Amino acid sequence: MKYIAIQAGDFDPGVESAALEALGGGGVATFTGVVRGEGGLVAMQLDHYPAMTQAQVERIVVEAFARWPLLGARVIHRVGRLAPGARIVFVGTASRHRTAALASCAFLIDWLKSEAPFWKKEHFDDGASRWVEARAEDDARAQAWKS
Amino acid sequence: MAGLTILYFAWVREAVGVDEERIDAPAPDASIAQVIATLAARGGGHAEGLGDPARLRAALDHRFAAMDTVIGAARELAIFPPVTGG
Numbered sequence: 001m002k003y004i005a006i007q008a009g010d011f012d013p014g015v016e017s018a019a020l021e022a023l024g025g026g027g028v029a030t031f032t033g034v035v036r037g038e039g040g041l042v043a044m045q046l047d048h049y050p051a052m053t054q055a056q057v058e059r060i061v062v063e064a065f066a067r068w069p070l071l072g073a074r075v076i077h078r079v080g081r082l083a084p085g086a087r088i089v090f091v092g093t094a095s096r097h098r099t100a101a102l103a104s105c106a107f108l109i110d111w112l113k114s115e116a117p118f119w120k121k122e123h124f125d126d127g128a129s130r131w132v133e134a135r136a137e138d139d140a141r142a143q144a145w146k147s
Numbered sequence: 148m149a150g151l152t153i154l155y156f157a158w159v160r161e162a163v164g165v166d167e168e169r170i171d172a173p174a175p176d177a178s179i180a181q182v183i184a185t186l187a188a189r190g191g192g193h194a195e196g197l198g199d200p201a202r203l204r205a206a207l208d209h210r211f212a213a214m215d216t217v218i219g220a221a222r223e224l225a226i227f228p229p230v231t232g233g
Contacts, residue, residue, distance in 0.1 A: 120233025
């Protein structure tokens, strides 16, 4: 079972996790990303490439299924303007094997960071704003899954 | 008429000043890097957004593509900074 959603609205991690538990595999791993409110940040803007995003995230999920024995994966990525404390992203995987659930969950979030067409812009309380720079560390984590 | 749609995202879009534009089809063997160089040569926002290819990434017909990829019969080229989702 693969579920992928690119959406402006919020999601409920409990509902997402329960959908994976219902698959009966016995192991579910989840990751939820939340907007940090540090340094006077008032909003995080998430832009994406609408014609490409869904298909690209699907390719990443298909890759996870090829690498691990998964029963299900759910990926939700929000777009638009998000306040500190808002959930940005959810990744959940279900498997009969905990190592597969945990590793595939880590893989999915690493690849979402460096292989999917999203861009973050931070807005601050003094009116300043800046596009988030890609981090070499994130790139290295994504590359590590390729070796 | 054959042509190529160019899309811009994030700070590249802000620098160039438009989300999207259409150009005449480049030469059949033109690479992404060559199209970007031609666009940057227009000056102004195009030069600002596209003048430093090392800071750019691209997708051809909705697939990430290296800068030396030949445009060929592709219909859509997107140009943007390294992605920062997740």
